[in-house]
Amino acid sequence: MPAHLTTRPEYSLLIDRYDTWMFDCDGVLWHGDRLIEGAVEVLEILRKRGKRILFVTNNASKSRKSYKTKFDVLGVQASVEEIYGSAYASAVYISSVMKLPKDKKVYVIGMAGIEEELREEGVSFIGGTDPADCTLEPFSLSSFSLDPDVQAVLCGLDLSVNYTKLSKAFQYLTRNPGCQFLVTNEDSTFPSADGLLPGAGAISAPLRYALEKDPISIGKPAKTMLDCIQAKVNFDPERTIMIGDRLNTDILFGQAGGLATLLVLTGITSKQDITGPNASPIVPDYVTQSIGDLRVVDGQ
Ligand SMILES: O=C(O)[C@H](O)[C@H](O)COP(=O)(O)O
Numbered sequence: 001m002p003a004h005l006t007t008r009p010e011y012s013l014l015i016d017r018y019d020t021w022m023f024d025c026d027g028v029l030w031h032g033d034r035l036i037e038g039a040v041e042v043l044e045i046l047r048k049r050g051k052r053i054l055f056v057t058n059n060a061s062k063s064r065k066s067y068k069t070k071f072d073v074l075g076v077q078a079s080v081e082e083i084y085g086s087a088y089a090s091a092v093y094i095s096s097v098m099k100l101p102k103d104k105k106v107y108v109i110g111m112a113g114i115e116e117e118l119r120e121e122g123v124s125f126i127g128g129t130d131p132a133d134c135t136l137e138p139f140s141l142s143s144f145s146l147d148p149d150v151q152a153v154l155c156g157l158d159l160s161v162n163y164t165k166l167s168k169a170f171q172y173l174t175r176n177p178g179c180q181f182l183v184t185n186e187d188s189t190f191p192s193a194d195g196l197l198p199g200a201g202a203i204s205a206p207l208r209y210a211l212e213k214d215p216i217s218i219g220k221p222a223k224t225m226l227d228c229i230q231a232k233v234n235f236d237p238e239r240t241i242m243i244g245d246r247l248n249t250d251i252l253f254g255q256a257g258g259l260a261t262l263l264v265l266t267g268i269t270s271k272q273d274i275t276g277p278n279a280s281p282i283v284p285d286y287v288t289q290s291i292g293d294l295r296v297v298d299g300q
């Protein structure tokens with residue numbers, strides 16, 4: 001059973017117990033561009049108490065640098081080095097784990113965040129925000145010329161997904177020998193400021209169905225994201241806590257990494273998902289309604 005936190009002593013004890021605080025973003029700190037009440041104050045309290053803060057998001061629509069701009073605009077203290085997104089983790093995976101040869105390319109279904117991180121890692125790519133791919137014109141296979149250098153398809157959250165992008169990705173994955181099928185993450189839904197929307201997992205689902213094949217997923221709960229962080233940050237898993245709103249990404253990610261886990265109910269997961277006869281088998285260490293609840297330690 002998770003420990004449902006409600007009192008000031010419980011929150012104070014939690015803060016004393018962990019030195020590194022890994023925050024999921026969508027559904028924990030914000031919904032779209034709307035901050036969750038108390039999130040900024042709690043981050044400030046943790047920093048004042050000498051805690052290390054990291055941001056670990058599956059949202060691949062932004063690069064680390066463009067997330068830093070979002071944090072600045074929202075008035076949240078953050079450095080690029082504290083931000084780990086699935087676009088960054090995917091670019092590192094392709095360059096350092098897959099070791100894609102420099103003369104090979106990635107076909108991207110996704111947004112500027114993926115393109116910026118691939119560029120940063122020196123990985124060549126086509127597709128993405130290319131206007132030729134962002135069309136609602138019917139896809140013409142007879143006039144499509146296959147690029148033989150595409151050796152991976154990377155699919156992430158893409159608000160401009162269309163039949164042309166799916167068809168080109170399908171061609172590369174079925175006609176280029178050895179072409180890898182990669183996704184930044186598999187979140188089924190995305191908690192926007194105005195409600196739930198299809199997530200990155202729903203963008204790659206048509207390809208999985210057409211190919212009858214599962215991709216390699218790089219974001220939470222996969223260990224790749226934690227490997228990226230551990231390559232840059234020296235932290236003690238015993239003294240580290242992952243705060244998230246989704247059981248099958250954030251909480252599983254924390255548990256796989258040997259971290260403590262705190263579930264908040266301001267995003268995807270509801271109280272019904274963790275209580276009663278149909279409760280999920282994924283059980284966080286701690287639960288609180290909102291990250292803003294921790295303000296109570298400073299009498300706020
Ligand atoms: O890809 C998605 O569906 C969304 O970006 C999803 O919200 C993941 O964002 P996170 O909660 O990991 O910040």
Ligand SMILES: [Mg+2]
Nearest residue numbers: 024026027245
């Ligand atoms: Mg989230």
